[in-house]
Amino acid sequence: MPYNFSNSAQRWRDDDTGRFVSNDTVVENMRTLQTATYDTLDNLTRNLYQGRITVAQWQIGVASELKDAHLAQSMFAVGGRNNMTQANFGRVGGVLADEYRYLTRFANQIANGDISEAQALARIRQYGNATQQSYYREYANATPNNEQIYWRLSPAEHCPDCLDLASNSPYKPADLPTVPGAGQTRCRGNCKCTLERAV
Ligand SMILES: [Zn+2]
Incomplete structure (x- = not known):
């Protein structure tokens, strides 16, 4: 991605053309990140139901992916890791605390045999879907x-x-x-x- 972030405009600029990248294109890039998250979460959940990993391993894997994904989305919104402030990290941390709490309940329900594979796959997709909020929250916050x-x-x-x-x-x-x-x-x-x- 030959993009450079303009801190004064709070927008990505394309190095090749020198122009600002359109909002649609930035959102497309955000969704590419999100698709990778869907895939990782989906694979972890299929591996769990195929007996390749334990519920504990699944929970750790999901938590780690959510942390990476929410951080990546927020960094993309503010123009990269170097632009992240304590306030940015704090907001991501708040979202992750909520997600981890839901995840613990989810893992317990799986361990109890209360959730079918199809239900688990549908539900884990919601966690992937929720990662976009970390992009949009920081994007909104950084509005000039x-x-x-x-x-x-x-x-x-x-x-x-x-x-x-x-x-x-x-x-x-x-x-x-x-x-x-x-x-x-x-x-x-x-x-x-x-x-x-x-x-
Ligand atoms: Zn709606």
Whole structure:
């Protein structure tokens, strides 16, 4: 990825063309990271149900992938590791604490035999889906003062909550009620909504 982050504009610039990278392209890159996370979580869960790893190994593997994924998403939003502040790390840590708590409950239910493989695969996908919030939260937070944030619907589908969030756009970053993937919309991020800054 021949991108360089402009700290003054808070946007990625393409080294080859010298132009800012479009929001759609940045979101596409974010989703590529997310797809890798889906694959890792999916493989871990299939290995568990095929008896290749124990529930404890699965839980450690999932926790480690979630940590890497949430950190990678937030770093991508702020322009790389060097731009990460204690506040950025703190917000990621808060999300991970919640995710680990849900994961412990999930692991206990699997250990008790309460969850089929199909159910587990569907549920672990939600954890992958939730990693996008770490991108969007930091993206929203880093919005320059003269810009506002639009909640953009994907063409595919939209739940009533996302429709409301889109129609009430734009927002000042501090007024944005939630971010895609944070689990506070009925779709829990399945709507594939995006955020976009505009002056
Ligand atoms: Zn939705």
